[in-house]
Amino acid sequence: MSDLSGAMALLQLGDSFFPSGAASFSWGLETLRAEGHLARAGDVEAFLAGQIRLRWATFDRPVVLASHRAHGDLEVVAAVDREADAATLAREAREGGRRIGAALLRVHAGLGTPGAASYRDRVASGHAPGQLAAVQGLAGFGCGLSESATCALSAYGVGVAIVSAALRVGLLGHLDGQRILSRCRPLAVEVAAGPPAGIESLHAYTPMAEIAMMRHEVGTGRLFAN
Amino acid sequence: MTGDRMLVAGEVEPAEATRHVQVAFGGAPGTRTFLRRQRVAYPFHLCRALYLPGDPPEFCTVYIQSCSGGIFQGDRLGMSLAAGADACAHVTTAASTIVHSMESDHAEQHVSIRADARAIVEYLPDPLILFPRARLSNVLSIVADPSATVIACDSFLAHDPRGADEPFAALRAETRLETMTGETIALDRFEVSGEEIGARQVGIHGPYTMQASLWVVHAHAPDEVLAALRSVLPDAGSVYAGASLLPGGCGAWMRALSSDSVALRRLVRDAWAAARRVVTGSAPGPRRK
Numbered sequence: 001m002s003d004l005s006g007a008m009a010l011l012q013l014g015d016s017f018f019p020s021g022a023a024s025f026s027w028g029l030e031t032l033r034a035e036g037h038l039a040r041a042g043d044v045e046a047f048l049a050g051q052i053r054l055r056w057a058t059f060d061r062p063v064v065l066a067s068h069r070a071h072g073d074l075e076v077v078a079a080v081d082r083e084a085d086a087a088t089l090a091r092e093a094r095e096g097g098r099r100i101g102a103a104l105l106r107v108h109a110g111l112g113t114p115g116a117a118s119y120r121d122r123v124a125s126g127h128a129p130g131q132l133a134a135v136q137g138l139a140g141f142g143c144g145l146s147e148s149a150t151c152a153l154s155a156y157g158v159g160v161a162i163v164s165a166a167l168r169v170g171l172l173g174h175l176d177g178q179r180i181l182s183r184c185r186p187l188a189v190e191v192a193a194g195p196p197a198g199i200e201s202l203h204a205y206t207p208m209a210e211i212a213m214m215r216h217e218v219g220t221g222r223l224f225a226n
Numbered sequence: 227m228t229g230d231r232m233l234v235a236g237e238v239e240p241a242e243a244t245r246h247v248q249v250a251f252g253g254a255p256g257t258r259t260f261l262r263r264q265r266v267a268y269p270f271h272l273c274r275a276l277y278l279p280g281d282p283p284e285f286c287t288v289y290i291q292s293c294s295g296g297i298f299q300g301d302r303l304g305m306s307l308a309a310g311a312d313a314c315a316h317v318t319t320a321a322s323t324i325v326h327s328m329e330s331d332h333a334e335q336h337v338s339i340r341a342d343a344r345a346i347v348e349y350l351p352d353p354l355i356l357f358p359r360a361r362l363s364n365v366l367s368i369v370a371d372p373s374a375t376v377i378a379c380d381s382f383l384a385h386d387p388r389g390a391d392e393p394f395a396a397l398r399a400e401t402r403l404e405t406m407t408g409e410t411i412a413l414d415r416f417e418v419s420g421e422e423i424g425a426r427q428v429g430i431h432g433p434y435t436m437q438a439s440l441w442v443v444h445a446h447a448p449d450e451v452l453a454a455l456r457s458v459l460p461d462a463g464s465v466y467a468g469a470s471l472l473p474g475g476c477g478a479w480m481r482a483l484s485s486d487s488v489a490l491r492r493l494v495r496d497a498w499a500a501a502r503r504v505v506t507g508s509a510p511g512p513r514r515k
Binding site: 028032037038043046047049050051054058082083085086087088089090091092094201202203204205206207208209210211212213214215217218 | 398410411412413414415416417418422427428429430431432434437456466467468469470471472473479481482483
C-alpha cells in the first residue's frame, strides 16, 4: 500500500463517518459525570490519559497487535479474542466491546475485508466473542494496514469515544475536545514505544471507570450503552 | 512494572515443596465438613477446625495465621485449598497481612482453590497492607465445578508506618477462574504502584486509596447473587462500589474503592453475608478477629 493509499485508508477507517457504532459508548464517563467525579475539560483529559496508560497500552494494544500478527489465522485471533473477553469483567464493558466488535465486523464483511465474513460467522455461532480490539487487529491486517497504523486507529478510537461522550454530556466544547485529542497523541506514542505485553499477561487497572460502568447498569443516565 | 520483573501467572506454579499450606476438606450431605488432609509449613499455622454458631452445621471454619509477621522480600508463598464434593469450608486469616518494604527482589503469594461438585469454599483473607517499597505478586486461582460455589475476596491498602506517605513499589494481582478442564472463564489482572494511586486520577483511583473485590462463583443463580451484592452497595459516602455479572454467567463480583478502611471492610463483610444468604439461605455467624 502506498503512503497516500495507506493514509486514505486510515482516514476512512478512523473517521466518525465510518459506521462502527463506537459513539454510543462512554466507558464509564457518563456515570462519573452524573456522580460528580468529572466536572470540567481538564478532568476529561485526565480520564482519557488514565485510560490510555493503564488500559489501552497494557490491554487493548497487545490484543490488537496479537490479532494483527495472527496474519489472518482465525484460530489464533479467536484465542486472543477469548482471553480479552474473559478479562473484561464489568458486564457493560464486555458487552460493549462485543457490540462494537460485531458492528465493525459487519461493516468489514460488507466491504469484503479478508477474514471478516468468516470471523463474523464464528462470532455468530458462538465460537468467538468478537471483542473490539481483536476485531480491530483482524480488520487492520485484512485491510493491509501496518501494525502501527492499526494501533493508531485503536488508540484514536478510545480518544474519540471518550471525547465525544464528554461533548454530549456537556463537559467540554469542540475545541476543547480537539485540544485533548492532540495532547493525548504523544502519550499514546510514548506508551506504545515498548514491546507489547504478551496475551498471557494482559492487564489493566482502571477500577474507578470499571465501577462506574457497573453502576451504570442500574443508573438513571442511559444516554450511552456503558 | 518497576524493579525486577515479576512472574506472569503461567510461571507462578509453586512446586509441591513451596506450597506452605495444603488443606483438603472432605464432606458429605448433612454432615460436618472435616479436614481430610493438611500439610502446613513455616511461616503458616493452621488453627483447628471450628463449627461456629450461625453457620449451617456442615460449615467448617479455619483460620490461617502467619508466624513471620507478614510477607518479606524474597518470599515465595504457596497455599492450596481443596474442597471435595459437598464440603463447606470458610478459610480466613486472623489479621491483615503486612507486605514489608523491599530493597530489591519482590515477594510472591499464590493461592489456589479447588471446589468439587456442590462444594462451598469461602476464602476471605483480611487486607494486604503494603509498606513503602513493597513489591508483591499476588495470584489467586480458582477451579470450580459448575455446581460448586466459591466466594473469595482480595483487598489492599497502602501504609507508611513512618507517616511519610512513601508509596509501595508495585502490586501485581491476578484472580483467575477456570473450569475443571482448564478453560479460563474470568480473569482479573492488574499492576499498580503506590505512586499511581497517590496521583488521585479520575477513572483510576480518584480520591480513594484502598481497593477491595469480592468474587462469587455460583453458576446456579448468578442473577440472585448480583441482586444480593447490589443490595448492600452504598449510593454515596466514603465507598465507591459497583457489582456486575461475571463472564459466562458463572456468578457475580463486586469491586470497591474507599479511603476508609472500616467502611470498606464493613462493605466486604456485608456483601459476603448477602451472597451467603443466596447460597445457603442464611447469613453467616460472626467471626472473631
